[in-house]
Amino acid sequence: MTSAELLAAVQAKFPDVVEIPKTAGQVRGDELYLAVAPAKIAEVCRFIRLDPSLSFDFLSFLTSIDWKTHFEVVYYFVSTLHHHKLVFKVKVDDRINPEIPSVTPIWPAADWQEREVFDLMGIRFSGHYNMRRILLPDDWEGFPLRKDYVAKPDRYD
């Protein structure tokens, strides 16, 4: 399916999903980039996985960006059946207690990737069965990859 067809298929079911157009000078691939609201992410992901014409069965990666004013969670999907790709960008505004539904029940690959996002950026994924730190020690305070993080010196420094 081409980008236009993908966009039409997704918007038929979820009309408030918009495309993020490529701005001039932006270095980007040809994938379709869609902006999804955080509350809807689980439903939209379930739809794109189960729908036979879309059938995005491979979550390539799940990561997050700190834009200083808000967070953004990026999902990259690939369909091994139809060989098309899709990118979701989810804007999370809350900087104190960011929370977004988890897609682990849909793609098990999201499990550790969501734990990594929580560990380093602090975004909680509701509905995740094991939301705890994965890379840093369990008693670490703070989320290092945030732009406003200040490292506290300890005995290892």
Place this chain on the structure above:
Amino acid sequence: MGILLDKGPLYVEHLPGGSIFLTAADSFINWARKSSIWPLTFGLACCAIEMMASYASKYDFDRFGVIPRPTPRQADLMIIAGTVTKKMAPRIELLYHQMPEPRFVISMGSCSNSGGPYFDAYSVCKGVDKVIPVDVYVPGCPPRPEALQQGVLTLQRKIQAYSMLAAAKRKAEPVA
């Protein structure tokens, strides 16, 4: 330390021929210790690859009597090869204390010497000597296998220089 080793040399030294006996015993025991150093290989990152290369056939470590052991209970050297993160540091400390004495530590590569290229990172321990005492530092990023073997040879010289009598005297007098 054992009673014989703590007090023995101080008395034996004063016997006729005692100091000759002590130095001869020293050179024999130190030769035995340095010729069969068995490391607990603690490969953490890229330096581990160079350490594996130095164990393999081209830069053979076995000719020095160096055989890797998987458990600290059977090892007398710990080669810290790679970046020491703050999560790993308490484990290194515990493993070091689980090694039986006499035990030695070689810090291999810049990361375990001083934090290395990741010195400014929030999660990197700035040198493994913040956790355990280090005997030999091998610089490099990563050090070549010959450099690591040079480190082990330096450690051998350090072991050969150990003197029971000097250690007993150090233990006997209070720390100045």
Place this chain on the structure above:
Amino acid sequence: MVSQYGYVLLFAVFGLGFGALNILILSPLLRFTSGDQRQKIAYECGMEPIGTPYVPMDIRFYLYALLFVVFDVESLFLFPWAIVFRQLGVFAFADMSVFIAVLFLGLIYTWKRGALRWSSTTSLEAPLSSGGES
């Protein structure tokens, strides 16, 4: 002669005594110790050990040891018999055949009951669990 076994006793005493001397007396006097209690805790790859190191032992080891003892004692009986059985005639042969036959029946029983099987999976071509599209 009793005095011949005296040499064995002497050998045993000196052997055990030398071992005990080295392990219990000389070694603690001569070795280094750091005195650190962390040296004594169980090894769990640098982590604090969870639970005790005493795990229940696999019962199959006991079964094999038991079977070994039975058949080893059987072969122990066969050795002296084999040395003198020509002089004892047919009766000894028949006697020992009965003995071996009884133990052989025991072996067949053990075999049929599956005590000699180490692993409990019934077939090598067990189907893999299907992943399935969700």
